[in-house]
Amino acid sequence: MLAMHTSPLEMPGAGDAGGLNVFVREVSERLGSRGIEVDIFTRRRDDTTPEIVDMAEGVRVIHVDAGPPESIEKEAMPRLVGRFANAIAGRMRDYDLIHSHYWLSGAVGLELASTELPLVHTMHTMAAVKNATRADGHRPETDEREDAEKAIVAAASVLTANTPEEARELRRHYHAAPSQIAIVHPGVDLHVFHPCNRPASRERLELDPDAQIVLFVGRVQPLKAPDVLIRATAELLRADPTRPLKVLILGSPSGPQPQWAATLPELARELGLSGVPDRPDVVTFARHVPRDELQSWYCASDLVAVPSYNESFGLVAMEAQACGRAVVATDVGGLRHAVLRERTGVLVDGHAPEDWAAAIGSVLDDQPRRLQMERAAAGHAAGFSWDNTASAMIEAYCAAVGLRRL
Secondary structure (H helix, E strand, O other), rough: EEEEOOOOOOOOOOOOOOOHHHHHHHHHHHHHHHHEEEEEEEEOOOOOOOOOOEEOOOEEEEEEEEOOOOOOHHHHHHHHHHHHHHHHOOOOOOOOOOOEEHHHHHHHHHHHHHHOEEEEOOOOOOOHHHHHHEEEEOOOHHHHHHHHHHHHHOOOEEEEEOOOOHHHHHHHHHOHHHHHHEEOOEEOOOOOOOOHHHHHHHHHOOOOOOOEEEEEOOEOHHHOHHHHHHHOOOOOOOHHOOOEEEEEEEOOOOOOOOHHHHHHHHHHHHHHOOOOOOOOEEEEEOOOOHHHHHHHHHHHHOEEEOOOOOOOHHHHHHHHHOOOOEEEEEEOHHHHHHHHHHEEEEEEEEHHHHHHHHHHHHOOOOHHHHHHHHHHHHHHHHOOEEHHHHHHHHHHHHHHHOOOOO
């Protein structure tokens, strides 16, 4: 398994660590528990990290030297693809297939094509889709990336798609053959994320028991659009200055414009949402938290907002629902699959702050509706276990190597 730019050992919400890390870790652990040996190759980012880490039964994370042993911007990674591939080529065992994650690892998979092993690839995000949905002023994905993705699609034995929507995007933008695509839904760890008591969670986190709490979880970057949530918050308070609203933005800067995250506290101040004398801040920022603490934050909230410009699935939306929380999300990509419209949450068309304010307000102010959504959300998420994901992935692997599951 190839995860060049980020490691499954890293904490989601920091740097480039996010849903991909969770996906690789959770699927690999379950493959290992079923007797499938998995070696995950990732670039070394710290010279104190052991070369090989036994992550789980039958699963090893192997740190490969390619470039300096330090964090490198993802945009500088393409020049290291050849070095990363060469380092792996010298360590190839008797593998049955290669599974690459994200386009950088897919490019490494192409470099390893001489092994004649089947290539399974998971895009996670696609340049063509990101460019089609990006906001004005946000940096576009490069032609280099889009060309590499086209080559990966042409070479891969199997492409796994998170949702039917992503499968359609693979066909539409990259002309993937329908027979080449296997739909493998991501999952949620139902042992970690499950319904829990809201008042107790607020007490544990020292949050106002009477506030209307809206939570944002994720990497703080333009793609995730926390600025839209901040502007929507201002709209809500403009309509009702007495609303006891609290917005928590949980995550760390990431992406090609890390300085962008620093503009958000200033935006909150400009809109009168923080830094006002003798008034508690409405919008507060906190860095990412460990995975085992995240459930309490979901459970403490009244709803979770996912205003992303695009998501191939939306693990945050699914984790929130597993904790029994309604979700307000953008009507794009995999979020259309992760959130059941008007049953487990609300899908918003576009990113106009007034539309987001209306959607959030409609959930916060209708308690019977919100409680009904919360019950439905937990039931919906219960069908998305990582065990099911691993089973579907094994089917995709068998297709890649020409076997039939009995």
